Amino acid sequence: MQFRVNDMMCNHCVMSITKAISAKDPGAKVQCNVTTKMVLVDSSLDSSSVMQAIKDAGYTPECM
Ligand SMILES: [Cu+2]
Secondary structure (H helix, E strand, O other), X not given: OEEEEXXXXXXXXXXXXXXXXXXXXXXXXXXXXXXXXXXXXXXXXXXXXXXXXXXXXXXXXXXX
16 A cells, blocks of 8 residues: 655654554555655555554655
């Protein structure tokens, strides 16, 4: 699944988002691209749970 996170600005944001998703699913694979603002997630979680994790980390995900 794929999200756009426009307020992901730097590697610190990437770390925060990755950690937040990993806390809910330790097996999740998270790929973030700061330039395109895209977050690619491979996880057994559903997309609303992943979006909630990103929101809880303080960011604003948009469904793609
Ligand atoms: Cu940042």
